Amino acid sequence: MIRSLVLIVVLGLAASTRLHRGRPLHKHGMLGEPRSTSRHSFGEAEIRWHTQRMNHFDPADRRTWKQRYMVNDEFYREGGPVFLLLGGEGEASISWVEKNTHVMLMAKKHNALVFQLEHRFYGQSRPTSDLSTENLVYLSSEQALADAAHFRNVITNRRNLSPDAKWVVFGGSYSGSLAAWFKLKYPHLAVGAVASSAPLLAIIDFQDYVRVVRDSLGSSCSAKVKDGFQALQVKAARRSSWPDIDNEFKTCVPFDGYNSLNLQNFFQTIAGNFEGIVQYNKDQRMEGRTNISIDDLCRLMENAPTPLEGLASVNDLLLESTDSKCLDYDYAKFVREMRNVSYSSVAAEGGRQWTYQTCVEFGFFQSSDAEDQPFGDLFPVELFIQQCRDIFDDFFDQSMLDNAIFRTNTEYGGQQPKLTNVTFPNGSIDPWHALSILKNLSDSVTAHFIEGTAHCADMYPPSAEDDETLTAGRQKIEAEVAKWLQ
Structure with a gap:
């Protein structure tokens, strides 16, 4: 018998605990x-x-x-x-x-x-x-x-x-x-x-995603995360602190607060450290199983000298669990990979296809636009829409997305x-x-x-x-x- 073994945007494509538009970055999907x-x-x-x-x-x-x-x-x-x-x-x-x-x-x-x-x-x-x-x-x-x-x-x-x-x-x-x-x-x-x-329900700006992550972390842990993101945003606004961010978060490319897409991608990546673990907390998956739970993340946040150091410790844990040497958040690299149309590409494991479906059918863009959540405000819904433009630039526009969401909910009833x-x-x-x-x-x-x-x-x-x-x-x-x- 022939046998074969099946947006949150984070760019380390081998990191199965991280997510791309809610989809783990391995071949078997959600x-x-x-x-x-x-x-x-x-x-x-x-x-x-x-x-x-x-x-x-x-x-x-x-x-x-x-x-x-x-x-x-x-x-x-x-x-x-x-x-x-x-x-x-x-x-x-x-x-x-x-x-x-x-x-x-x-x-x-x-x-x-x-x-x-x-x-x-x-x-x-x-x-x-x-x-x-x-x-x-x-x-x-x-x-x-x-x-x-x-x-x-x-x-x-x-x-x-x-x-x-x-x-x-x-x-x-x-x-x-x-x-x-x-x-x-x-x-x-x-x-x-x-x-x-x-x-x-098809929806363009899926703000409730991060709200549920907030609630799943618990009030004490969520408050620590919020303080950490506030401190990180302050640091990101000071050019003199950018080398410290590279050091603390082991970035693959130098942090540049003037590059708005990289800045947004960076903050979404750090938020994704929490989102991926929450989505699959204590499940029974085989692939990508790391045994990291909400409890582990919150223990690091509670025990860190400062909330910002807590974010860095969580990032270290996720990098170690996925054998990643550095945090890859480079937007241009991500777009290049996602534009590859070959079935032999890494993006063909499902990332390009799922991105297409979210851009033309469902939305599901997990933004930071909600005010009552702990991850700051630096990965707005516009980031996800820009990804659709950059990956499918010969095809996509905002009116298509608006019509697609309306059509999907009309077709299935929300x-x-x-x-x-x-x-x-x-x-x-x-x-x-x-x-x-x-x-x-x-x-x-x-x-x-x-x-x-x-x-x-x-x-x-x-x-x-x-x-x-x-x-x-x-x-x-x-x-x-x-x-x-x-």
């Missing part, structure tokens, strides 16, 4: 790769390829391409349900359908056939020869949903599945949004959807979608919960707000270290799925 805590086998998945249309919305366009998917039939019994795990903004990891992830635990319980479908333009699912802007017009949530619908119907026939087989769709983070939207756009093709940590049989798990620590569903919309559209957990925590393998709230959250999800399968 959902990451699960870390197994079980010795029990959940079967060996098989990798296969499915022929897709390039453009589902133009019948005259007959171009096709090969989409990668994984299938695990270890627990399947004839007449059982089918679970479809949708891929998101990264390479699909086969671990999700081989280890004791929550979806596989439920598959074992219900004798389900399990598929994972990799998202177009990510991982090995490459519809075009490169990632040029003219090719990326075929990268959209709508095309991805149509891919899933086509896959579902073709697979039903190919595997001689019963036309009455009950399909349940799963996803986390962006793919969680896709799971909910699949049930919205194709309600006849699935009996239910689990949309974990799914942002549903935080008031007309759905049935969808459940929305979210963690209280996860900044993305601010754009999701936190209260039941109806008897069949439920929300599970899990205190003390982070991004997509419910999807990972259970651990003895899990809080009772997370265990209870998983049980509620299982009850919803069981109800749909009755």
Whole structure:
């Protein structure tokens, strides 16, 4: 069997604990790769390829391409349900359908056939020869949903599945949004959807992101961070202090307060040290796992002689954890890397594609524009819009972004979608919960707000270290799925 193992802007592209527009800078994207805590086998998945249309919305366009998917039939019994795990903004990891992830635990319980479908333009699912802007017009949530619908119907026939087989769709983070939207756009093709940590509201200036980071750090720690950023801004305004900043934060290029884009990028990078850890606090990811938690960051802030030295200590910890020799925040370098259209580039691991989707569909720009947050005011929403211009300068303008946000929310309904049989798990620590569903919309559209957990925590393998709230959250999800399968 052939086997293969799937804006916050920070420019050290190897640093998986750092984020680019909320996406960790490694190939598996926001959902990451699960870390197994079980010795029990959940079967060996098989990798296969499915022929897709390039453009589902133009019948005259007959171009096709090969989409990668994984299938695990270890627990399947004839007449059982089918679970479809949708891929998101990264390479699909086969671990999700081989280890004791929550979806596989439920598959074992219900004798389900399990598929994972990799998202177009990510991982090995490459519809075009490169990632040029003219090719990326075929990268959209709508095309991805149509891919899933086509896959579902073709697979039903190919595997001689019963036309009455009950399909349940799963996803986390962006793919969680896709799971909910699949049930919205194709309600006849699935009996239910689990949309974990799914942002549903497209928004240009996502100010609540840093507000949730503030709350997740706690009042005492957040106050220290705020004092540190205020001191750092004062220092950044004095040219004589720039060499000290280079020393304290181990910068890759000399600090220059006159370079406005580098200045903004620097401050966003330092804020990203906190944002990345908060988003994935105490999760069960395999890739990028550093065991650094909110507690560790706040301990450094509390014990440092000054808040500014605390920021430097946190930065040292993140550099060490990612084997980075220096803090790379050079804006021009970032743009050069993100403009590379080759699938062999580092940006093609998902950074360029996700940037494109945020620029033309979702926004999600995690700025410092909110006044009631601790990270200063030096990475405004204009920084993210400028990135879109610089990376896609032959394509992007402000009116396109405004229209895109309006269109996305019109298409899917924002935080008031007309759905049935969808459940929305979210963690209280996860900044993305601010754009999701936190209260039941109806008897069949439920929300599970899990205190003390982070991004997509419910999807990972259970651990003895899990809080009772997370265990209870998983049980509620299982009850919803069981109800749909009755």
